[in-house]
Amino acid sequence: MLAGSILALMSFGAIASESDDREALLKTLRQVHANYQAADEDGDGNLTMLQFRAFIDANAEIDFARARQVKRMRAYRPAFLAVDLNSDGSLSWQEYVTVLRSGANAAR
Ligand SMILES: [Ca+2]
Numbered sequence: 001m002l003a004g005s006i007l008a009l010m011s012f013g014a015i016a017s018e019s020d021d022r023e024a025l026l027k028t029l030r031q032v033h034a035n036y037q038a039a040d041e042d043g044d045g046n047l048t049m050l051q052f053r054a055f056i057d058a059n060a061e062i063d064f065a066r067a068r069q070v071k072r073m074r075a076y077r078p079a080f081l082a083v084d085l086n087s088d089g090s091l092s093w094q095e096y097v098t099v100l101r102s103g104a105n106a107a108r
């Protein structure tokens, strides 16, 4: 499922165009997923608002997507509400991937 998600992301030109190097992009996405798993302290596969904050901070370290901006603005809560698509108070990897894909399209 992870491999599928990464491939789905790679098919989006908006993200891919930021890097000509496919390998580098794949590496970045692997890192983002590793950040996700590291932030998911209880290992249930979903991120709470607090766990999401750790995830954003880790993504900001590698300057992924808008993480650095969210961190600077301390906009964790609105960011979390935006990615929690079904509003159940927890973020699944699938929700995050869905938002990344739609966000990549909307940003261009
Ligand atoms: Ca969790």
Ligand SMILES: [Ca+2]
Binding pocket: 084, 085, 086, 087, 088, 089, 090, 091, 092, 095
């Ligand atoms: Ca959710």
